[in-house]
Amino acid sequence: MSYPTQPTASHFINGAYVEDTGGTPIEVMYPATGAVIASVHAATPAIVEQAITSARAAQGAWSALSGTDRGRILRRAADMMRERNHDLSVLETYDTGKPYQETSVADATSGADALEYFGGLAATLTGEHIQLGEDWAYTRREALGLCVGIGAWNYPTQITCWKGAPALACGNAMIFKPSETTPLCALKVAEILHEAGLPAGLYNVIQGMGEVGGALVCDPRVDKVSLTGSVPTGRKVYAAAAAEIKHVTMELGGKSPLLIFDDADLDNAVSGAILGNFYSSGQVCSNGTRVFVQKGIKEAFLARLTERLGQAVIGDPLDPATSFGPMVSQRQMEIVHSYIAKGVEEGARLVTGGARVEREGFFLQPTVFADVSDDMTIAREEIFGPVMAVLDFDTEEEALARANATEFGLSAGVFTCDLARAHRVVAGFEAGTCFINSYNDAPVEVPFGGSKLSGVGRENAKAAIEHYSQLKSVYVRMGNMEAPY
Numbered sequence: 001m002s003y004p005t006q007p008t009a010s011h012f013i014n015g016a017y018v019e020d021t022g023g024t025p026i027e028v029m030y031p032a033t034g035a036v037i038a039s040v041h042a043a044t045p046a047i048v049e050q051a052i053t054s055a056r057a058a059q060g061a062w063s064a065l066s067g068t069d070r071g072r073i074l075r076r077a078a079d080m081m082r083e084r085n086h087d088l089s090v091l092e093t094y095d096t097g098k099p100y101q102e103t104s105v106a107d108a109t110s111g112a113d114a115l116e117y118f119g120g121l122a123a124t125l126t127g128e129h130i131q132l133g134e135d136w137a138y139t140r141r142e143a144l145g146l147c148v149g150i151g152a153w154n155y156p157t158q159i160t161c162w163k164g165a166p167a168l169a170c171g172n173a174m175i176f177k178p179s180e181t182t183p184l185c186a187l188k189v190a191e192i193l194h195e196a197g198l199p200a201g202l203y204n205v206i207q208g209m210g211e212v213g214g215a216l217v218c219d220p221r222v223d224k225v226s227l228t229g230s231v232p233t234g235r236k237v238y239a240a241a242a243a244e245i246k247h248v249t250m251e252l253g254g255k256s257p258l259l260i261f262d263d264a265d266l267d268n269a270v271s272g273a274i275l276g277n278f279y280s281s282g283q284v285c286s287n288g289t290r291v292f293v294q295k296g297i298k299e300a301f302l303a304r305l306t307e308r309l310g311q312a313v314i315g316d317p318l319d320p321a322t323s324f325g326p327m328v329s330q331r332q333m334e335i336v337h338s339y340i341a342k343g344v345e346e347g348a349r350l351v352t353g354g355a356r357v358e359r360e361g362f363f364l365q366p367t368v369f370a371d372v373s374d375d376m377t378i379a380r381e382e383i384f385g386p387v388m389a390v391l392d393f394d395t396e397e398e399a400l401a402r403a404n405a406t407e408f409g410l411s412a413g414v415f416t417c418d419l420a421r422a423h424r425v426v427a428g429f430e431a432g433t434c435f436i437n438s439y440n441d442a443p444v445e446v447p448f449g450g451s452k453l454s455g456v457g458r459e460n461a462k463a464a465i466e467h468y469s470q471l472k473s474v475y476v477r478m479g480n481m482e483a484p485y
Contacts, residue, residue, distance in 0.1 A: 003090055003091070003094065005028070005030075005037040005038045005091065005094050005184065006037075006038045006039070007038065007040065007183075007184060007187050008187075010023070010040035010041045010042075010043075010183075010206075010207050011043060011047055011051070011187075011204070011205060011206045011207060012187050012190040012191060012194075012203075012204060012205040013047070013050050013051050013054055013201075013204045013205075013206065014050070014054035014058075014200045014201045014204070015194050015199075015200025015201065016200070017187075018047065018050065019041065020041060020043070020044050020046060020047050021041055022041070022044045022046075023041035023042040023043055023044045023047065023207070023208070024041065024042040024208075024209070025039055025040075025041055025042075026039060026040050026041065026042055026180050026183060026207060026208075026209075027039050028040070028095070028182075028183060028184060029329065030094050030097070030361075031096065031097025031317075031325070031326040031327060031328050031329065031361055031362045032097050032316060032317050032318075032325065032326050032360075032361040032362075032363075033360050033361050034330070034360060034361055034362065037094055038183075038184060040183050040207045041207065042180070042207055042208035042209060042211075042212055043177075043206040043207055043208045043212045043215075045215070047206055048206065048212065048215050048216065048219075051175045051204040051206050052146065052175065052216075052219060052221055052222070054200070054201035054204060055146050055173035055174070055175055055201050055202065055204055056145075056146055056173070056221055057201055058173055058199050058200060058201030058202045059143070059145060059146060059171075059172060059173035059201075059202065061199070062168075062171055062172075062173065062199060062202050063142070063143040063171030063172070064171075065171070066123070067122035067123040067124070067125050067169070068122070068123040070119075070122045070168065070169060070171065071118075071119040071120060071121070071122030071123050071169065072119070072197075073119070073193075073196050073197045073198050074115045074116070074118060074119030074122065074165060074168060074169060074196075075115065075116055075119035075120065076196040076197060077112075077115050077119075077192050077193050077195075077196035077198070078112040078113070078115035078116035078119060079112075080192050080195065080196055081108050081109075081111060081112040081115065081189075081192055082108075082109065082112050084108075084192070085104065085108050085109060085112075086104070088107070088108035088157060088185070088188060089103040089104040089107060089108055090103075090318065091184055091185055091188060092107045092108065092156065092157050092185055093317050093318055093325075094184070095156055095182040095183075095184045095185050096153065096154065096155075096156065096182055096280075096328055097281070097317055097325050097326040097327070097328055097361070097362065098280050098281070098317060098325050099317045099319075099322045099323060099324065099325045100317060100318050100319070100320055100322070101320050101321070101322060101323055102279065102280065102323075102325075104320075106158075107155060107157045107158050108157050108158075110155075110158045110161075110162075110442070110444070111157045111158050111160065111161030111162070111189065112161070113443070113444045114158075114161040114162050114164075114165040114166075114444045114460070115161055115164075115165045117165070117444045117445065117460075118165035118166050118168070118169035118444075118464075119165070119169065121169055121462065121465065122169040122170075125141050125169070125170065125465060125469065126141065127139035127140045127141050127471065127472075132475075134478045134479060135475070135476060135477050135478050135479070136476050136478070137473060137474060137475045137476060138473075138474050138476070139471050139472065139473050139474070140471070140472040140474065141170075141465075141469050141470075141471060141472075142171070142469060142470055142471075142472055143170050143171030143172045143468075143469060143470075144170070144172055144223040144224045144247055144468060144469060144470055145172060145173070145223035145224070146172065146173050146174075146175070146221060146222050146223050146224070147163075147167045147172045147173070147174045147175075147222075147223065147224040147225070147226065147468065148174070148175050148176075148177070148213075148216045148217060148222050148224065148225045148226070149163035149164065149167070149174055149175070149176040149177070149226045149227075150176075150177050150213050150216075150217075150225070150226070150227045150228070150229065150237065151163070151176065151177065151178045151179055151182075151186065151228055152179055152228040152229050152285075153178075153179035153181040153182040153283075153328050154280055154283040154284060154285070154328070155280075156178055156179065156182040156184075156185040156186060157185040157186070157188075157189060159228050160176055160178070160185065160186040160189045160205075161189060162444075162459050162460060163176065163226045163228075163459070164176060164189070164193070164203055166459075166464040166465060166467070166468045167224075167226075167468045168193075168198070168202065168203065169465075169468075170465060170468040170469040171469075172223075172224070172468060173201065173202045173203070173204075174202070174203050174204070175204045175205075175206060175216060175222075176190070176203070176204070176205050176206075177205075177206055177207070177208060177212055177213050177216060178205065178207065180207065180208065180209050181328055181329055182328070183207050186205045187205050189203075189205075190203050190204070190205045210233075213237070214236075214240065217237055217240045217241055217246075218240050218243070218244065220244055222244075222246065223246060223247060224246060224247040224248070224249075224467075224468065225237060225241045225246055225247070225248050225249075226248070226249040226251075226457075226459075226467075227248075227249070227250055227251065227252075228251045228252075228285075229251075229252065229253075230252065230253050230382075231252045231253050231382075231408075231453050231454075233252075234250045234252040234453075234455070237250070238250055238456070247467065247470075248456060248457065249449075249455075249456065249457035249458075249459065249467050250455045250456040250457065251285070251448070251449060251450070251454075251455045251457075251459060252285070252410070252450065252453065252454050252455045253285055253382045253384075253408060253410070253453075253454060254285050254286055254287070254382060254408045254409070254410030254411055254450060254454050255289060255290060255379075255380065255381065255382050255406050255408045256276075256286060256287060256288045256289065256290065256408065256410055256411040256412055256413070256431065257288060257290045257291075257292060257402075257403035257404075257406075257412050257413075257429075257431075258272065258273060258276055258288030258290065258291045258292065258412070258413045258414075258415075258439060259292045259393075259399050259400075259403060259412075259413070259414045259415070259416075259425060260272075260273070260291065260292065260293045260294065260297070260301065260414075260415045260416075261294050261396075261414070261415065261416040261418070261421070262294045262296040262297050263416055263417045263418060264297070264415035264416050264417065264437075265415070265417065265437075266297065266300060266301065266304055267304065268415060268437060269301065269415040270301065270304050270305050270308055271308075272288075272413060272415055272435075272437070272438060272439040273288070273291050273301075273305060273388065273439075274305070274308060274309070275439050275440050276288035276289070276291075276413065276439040276440055277289055277291070277366075277386065277387075277388040278309070278312070278324065278366045278386050278388075279440065281324065281325055281326065281327055281328075281364070281385065281386050282336075282366075282383070282384065282385045282386035282387060283327070283328060283332070283384055283385065284440065285382075285384075285410060285454075286410050286411035286433060286440055286442075286448075287411075287440070288411065288412070288413050288439055288440075289382075289383065289387065289388060289389060290372075290379055290389055290391060290403070290406075291388055291389065291390045291391065292391050292392075292393045292399050292402065292403060293390055293391070293392065293393070294392075294393055294394070294399075295392050295393070295394060298370075298390070298392055301390075302351055302368070302370055302390065305351075305352075305368060306351060306352045306368070309352055309353070309366045309368070312324040312366060314357055314363060314365075315359075324366065324386075325363075326361045326362040326363045326364075327362040327363070327364060327385060328362070329362060330362050332362070332384070332385065333356075333362040333363075333364055333385075335383075335384075335385070336364055336383055336384070336385030336386070336387060337356065337364060339377065339378055339381070339383045339385070339387055340354050340364075340367055340387060342377045342378060343369045343372075343376065343377070343378040343387070343389070346376045346377060346378070347371075347376075348369040348370070348371060348372045348376060348378060348389070349369060349370045349371040350367070350368075350369060351368040351369065351370050351390070352365075352366070352367065352368050353365035353366050353367030353368060353386070354367045364385060364386055365386070366386045366388075367386055367387045367388065368387075368388045368390065369387070369388065369389050369390065370390045371390075371392075372389040372390060372391045373391070374391065374402055374405065376389070379391065380406070382408070396421060396424075396425065400425060400428045400429070403429065404428070404429065404430040406452075407452055407453045408450070408452060408453055408454045409430050409431045409432060409450050409451035409452035409453070409454045410431060410432060410433060410449075410450035410451075410454035410455065411431050411432070411433045411434065411435070411440075411450070412426070412429040412430075412431035412433075412434050412435070413434065413435035413436070413438070413439045414426060414434075414435070414436055414437075415437055416437070419436075422436045422437070423436070430451060430452065431450065431451060431454075432447075432448075432449045432450040432451045432454065432455065432458070433447075433448055433449065433450065442460070443460075444460045444461070445460070445461055446460060446461055447459070447460055447461040447462075447463040447464070448460045448461075
């Protein structure tokens, strides 16, 4: 392996790499080949304690700095990430299997965007003055303290920054636990933050599986937990955090609808469906995997979609020409393949794909099912792979009712040239993040998050500040204090 994928050590704590080989070994596989490219050790109780202790010790002085001073460090780190985008993107490709064509424009770059945005916002985090006759009051926006971030394996660099940037901007310390499937990239982000001038202890990264996350979530010294993950994991983490009355942000799964009306621009709609189902090999929580197509254009849509999918370049993810990569792991590939079998078994029409790609690694073909009914498994459960379910509809009212008939509520999209209808439909969606004639855009300036089982709270934008800080109200009496006795 010519690229250095083995990290200096498993953890980054108090400004330095730290190793403890007493922890459970975790092998890191390159999804394109199945080869082991690195190994780390899960955090031992001693490592967890070291991370918490150093973070708590550093947080007070950090929150006492001006927002301008905190922001300057975050913006410097953003510049460094952009300067190192190539190396960070290559590492992300090794970590996740996603094509370099994608990681080079969507992963470290979006992480840098978050650091820059919240770095710029840090100096603006003020309270307000409230005049009450001669008396007055004011509010102070203050840090929560120690935040824990728990990441998912599909966007490790981005998620590291989406959680870390607002936490640090507000004056908090953070301990980040990446997914055990993709443990490499968060270490580089921590290293860059420290190099940019972030005081030691404020951004610690420790590895591990569920028990490590559980130890962090249940520790009374932790004030906030932010999770990106599945609904089952979210239920467990939310319950554990609730027992300690901790602040939480939950960015969980979805089974999002994408509505395509007869009057939509066909190629734009196909592009939206491709980005909403096959980007990152379908491993995106907000994907619009239930594609409702009005009957008048259904066959034209399927024909154009099949033609466009035939242009996908499946191959070595490090080749810039490759546009479709492997699943993150053999287990994930097998899970998705079982859903494909279930779709065939339940009577959906397999339009294209459906099989493994004949090469090493964890590759599945981009797969499209048509004639899908709402009660089929592939239309109800989150698959998290390159599987699209196309459903027919007649009327707007019908499509909207069926789109909302799910326990999830992360995202939703609509393609139509009738803008009055577009705004009417998105107003009716039961989802937190919606798109009109587009899909899966996630700029840092816009809040991101879900409703129903898809999550609690919002990431990105000014909305994230509310979830990483708290308000203190102060009443000031200017005259004498009266009392009844």
